[in-house]
Every structure is written in structure tokens, then in C-alpha cells.
Amino acid sequence: MTKTKEELLDILSRFQLDEKVVSAEPFGNGHINDTLKVTNEKGEIKYVLQRINHLIFTNVEMLQNNIHTVTSHIRKKLEARGEKDIDRKVLTFLPTKEGKLYYFDGDSYWRVCLFIPRSKSFEEVTPELSYEAGKAFGDFQSMLADLPEGAIGETIPNFHNMEFRLEQFHDAVKTNAAGRLDEVKDLIREIEKRADAMCIQERLYREGKLKKRTNHCDTKVNNIMFDESGKVLCVIDLDTVMPGFVLSDIGDFIRTGANTGAEDDENLNNVNVNMDIFRAYTRGYMETAKSFLTPQEIKLLPYGGRLLTYMQTVRFLTDYINGDTYYKIHSPKHNLIRTKAQFKLLQSLEEHATEMDEFMNQYLN
Template sequence: MKNNVEFAEIIRTFFLKKSYRILSIDKIRSGNINGTYLIEIDFGDTRNKYVLQQINSEVFHRPYDLMSNLNEAIKHFNYKVISMPYNQISFCIPTYINSNGSKSLCQVEAIFWRLFHYIQDSYSLEIIHTVEQAYSVGYSLHSFHGVFCDLPKNKLLKPIKDFHNTKQYLKTYYKLFNSVSFDNLNFSIRDRVLRANRTIIDNQELITELDETLNSNKLTYMAIHGDPKVSNFLFDLKTDEVSAIIDLDTFYYGPALIDIADCIRSICNPHGEDAKNLTLNFFDMSLFDAFLRGYFKRRKFILTKYDMLNISLFMRIIIYELGIRFLTDYLIGNKVFSIEYNTQNLKRSEVQFNTLLTINANLSEINKNILRYI
């Protein structure tokens, strides 16, 4: 973490013509990729909060592409706020402040920073606690899709090469795994890695199913969030309903099922992706049902019947993919996902694979619940 003098120099670029005093700089622990800080500033007549964020260059190689996508999202959102009925948009999205008067990012050496307006009277969650929260997330994700489903593909850039390309993640993993020297791992860690590897091998037929589905040309594509996990939904302090959807770094054009599957993955593991005890890790059907009720509350369906018949496949794919990404990151030395201890990404992969096995065991019931909305 930088010292306060270094932070002050970065913040100064966003407020060149203003007199102010920095009151506090606190790291926000939520989020696995970018370094994020809550800043409070005194301008004399007002005190405002902002979110300062460092972009992880290990993940995002073209930071201005992120900001281009965000600009397109903001413009489209503002247009829809005017043109859509007031009760059809149940959320807001983040807006940012330019650096040096005109640039969307501040660059210090090779590091890029940006400053967002703080969304007042809201809170975030790492895990879902109630069916009401799961319902609200489902309802808001449908609202998000309703707003952005007609944003043209040519307006958006791909934020990460091969993002959500499960086959490529698997190929990269196998190449890495075959080069790993297990002599450097103690027996316990080696055993855990090998068990995770066995789960990857046992479920790789999912890739064949995914290829068939993608090649069918029947899936619904649109501008999607790309990473709609629980912590990217902010809840209103008074109503406890979703009031904002944040972190649009992965906003791009792709299958709508990616958003739905990833959101379900995050919601329905009540102990979160950092669960310490794998025996407590399970897929919560009550939260799953609540999410579906929320998403399909409005009868204006965005998904086709073909999409809906493949929800459970994408649920398994997205969990399988994330487990592979966590394990890969552990094996390369934890360069992508933030950690608090060395084996955290290994543990995260185990949580995902355990959730996958739980879903496989309950697939019939899961599909039955989905079919109620067709």
C-alpha cells in the first residue's frame, strides 16, 4: 500500500483547481483484482467521499479500453433513464471524475488510477444472507439486462483477451500443470492440488457440451456485466434492496447466460468463495429459487427457451472455469487474484470444485426449478 504522500499526489490530479483537505484513506477489502480505497475529502463547505482504484495491469493490459466501455455504459444508461418507464430501472451505475481535467485515468509511472463518485447510503455483501436479498439481486440483474440488451456490439471492446473462454483457461492450466515441479510442494499441498486436478479431468466433458451450445448460434448475446458476483451489487441502507451495480471492468458483449450463471454461482454458496470449511460448502436451493423469482418477475423475457434450457450447463461451466482460474493463479504464484495467505487461491479452487460436485448431484432438481419459468 502506498503512503499518504503518494496517495495525495494521485488525488491532486483529479482536483487541480480546487482547494481541499484529505481526511481519510481506507483500503476496501472487497474485490479480488484491483486495489480499491475509500477517500474522504473536505472542500471547506462540503465533505465528499470517493472511491480511488488502481487498475491491475496483470489482468487489464489496456486500461483505456475499460474506460471506453464504461463511457458507453454510462451514455446508454443515461439515455435509458430518460426513455424507459421510471419503474423499469432499479439500479444506478458508477460514474467517475476525470484526471487533469480531461483524462479518464491518472497514470503514475506504469500504474493507472481512477476516481469514482461514492454511492451514498449503500452497503455491499460478500455473501447473501436471506432469500429477500437473493430475490433483489435477481430482479436487478434482469433490470440491468433490460437496460443494456440493445447496446450495439460495435460500441464495446473486449476487456480481457480470452475472457470467459473456458477452453483456453483449461488449455493454459494443463500446460502449466505439466510443467509444475511437485518437489517444491509439501505432501499436503501436493495432495490438494492433485485432488483438484482430478476434478478438472473428471468434468472436462463440460467443454464439449459448451462447444455444442456456442456453435448452435441459438444463444442470446448482449452487453453483459461479465462479473456479477454478490459484492458487485450495492444494497440500499433503508430498503435493503439493490440500489447499484458496480465494477463494470468486465462489461462486454457476450452470452447473457454468463451473467446469470455467475450470479447464481456467487449467490447460492452461502459461505462464499473464501469458505474456510469445505464441509459447510453447499449449493443453497432456497437462494437459487429466490434469484429465479426475482429475475423472471417481469414477464418481458430477455432469454429464449433455448437459453433457459442451458442455464444449468452455464452454471457448471462458470464454476468449473473459475476453479481452474483460481488453481492456475495459485500455481503461478498468485499474480491475478488478491490473497491474504499463500494458499488462498488453492482453497478458492477447492470451494468452486466442491460447489460443482454439489450441483452435479442436484442437477435434476435444479433443472426442474428452471423449467417452471419456461
């Protein structure tokens, strides 16, 4: 962060703040945007200032319109339910003095939201937290289920489009930019073997059997704020909220939260699916999401875990073949290590597929 304190305070002065602020300091451990906590004269954190990463989110206007549409819609739903303390249950972004949803300083894009007091987030995933997370993301989707089509746009086009990810993969294999193909022939074979089965959602969509919904697309426990007693307050990190298939949101949680190892675990014996976490998340999710899901979607939910894990395997391997141009790496083989760890998780999910499908059947009967 290269801005001086004076420059940051000048940026803050462009927004409709309710009180005088005196400092903005780095906050949290997000990987995409730069986040700062903003304090008032009493030293209380009142706002969160973010510099938007416009290399990833190239259409900032659409991004901020999406977030405004989604948070306004959720706020109305919470009001209709008679909820109290709504400012802690949905993010509140403040406009600039010109009424815009962001401020551009000639170099970077900035936004400000209210800080949620008496809140916390968790990094560790347990069955108890997974159940609460399932309920939270299911409720989030449920409140947005009646958003009209076209109300929000794709902030990262084709983000969870498997056909598109396979096109990128095939281009990488054809070009062999880093001369690494011989080393990964076995993995390429495994990916090709599953390619057709992993494009089900795009085919069903074209046949009119699967609809696009408003998804979060980054369903991790640390994207939920909890109150002092461990009750869910709200879902945060809304940059990737966009139209897609419900399989994305349950699938990404299974891929990240139900993995007994690390995403880049070199010891593949560590990597398996934690069925307790799968069951807990799914139970919570179905409690709040079942009302709007179709039988087709419910049946496919466990497949979502396999799909998102396969997709990430493909993306890591694509990047390795291309010479590591997308993901940050910490060693020359990092993307290959990630690929193998994701593939091991995929194999574990495949081994548990029947058990997962049987668990879902209770919601279909």
C-alpha cells in the first residue's frame, strides 16, 4: 500500500461519512483487494476502506452495481422479516458525495462500507461451523432467488464455466508454452477421461433443464461474519456474486472446507473428503435453500463438489503447462503440487459419490 495517511484521508473525504475519521490502517488478510480499517477520533473502527483490484475486476461499474443490487435486495428481505439490527446483517456501502458507488483517484478505485461491530470470522472449518455456513449461504441464495434475470452481471466472465475452462486447457496443451507436457501426460489423460461428464451443467442449461441463479461463488467459512455468541450475522466478500448454477456454491465449499488436507498438500495421504463436514454443510444448506431448489438441482448437489474440484485441477494444470502465468507460486513446481492435491481430492470425492447421493436422496423423497 503506497498511499500516505494524508492521501487516504483525502480519499475518505470523498465519501458520505457520518463522522470525522483520523486514520486508515491495513486490515485482514484478503488476497485480492487492499483493505483498511478506518477509525474515528475515539479510536473506534467505524468504516472499512477498500482499494478494488481492477486487474481482476475489470468492470468496476458493474461490480459495484452488482453489490448495490444484492445488498439492497437482502436489506428489503430482512426488513420484511422484521429483523432487528439490520446494519450488522447485510453490508452497507456508502456513496461518494457525488452519489457514486466508488471513487476513482486517477489511478485506483475505492469503496467504503460500514464496519460491523462486535463481529468475528473463523478460519478453521468444523462440522458445527459448516452447518452454520450451509444455512448462511443457503439463506443468501434464497433471499436472492427472486432477483430478475439480468439484474446483475458476470464480474469475471465464465468464472465457473467448465466448457470454457477445458477450452483454456486444450489451448495450453496445444501450445505447450513451457515445454512441460511430457511430465504431465498421465494427468492430462485423467482430465480428458472425465471431460464429457464434467460439462453436464452447461448441457442441461442449453436444454432448459437447469437455470442460472444468483450465486456467491466464493463460499468459505471466513466469508461469513458471526456475532459474539457464534450466530451468523451476514455473508461478506461479495465481489464474485454473479449469475451461475447452484452447484458452484455447494461445490466450492466441499472443495475447500471438506478437504482433510491443504490445497497444495505434498503428502497426498493427507488429502481426502471429510464426510462429516459434507453432511453438516448440506444439512444447513438444505434447511434454508430447499424452498427454491428444483429436484434436478438437489440431485446434482454432490456432483457440484466433484465438478468444482475437477475444475480447479484443470485450472492449476493449465497454469503449470502455460508456465505459471496466473496463480502466484512459491516454488517452481507449486502448480503441479496443487494439481496433484486437487486430483487426489477428486478421487476421494468419486469414491464417496454413492454415499453422498444416498445422503441427498432424503431431500428428494
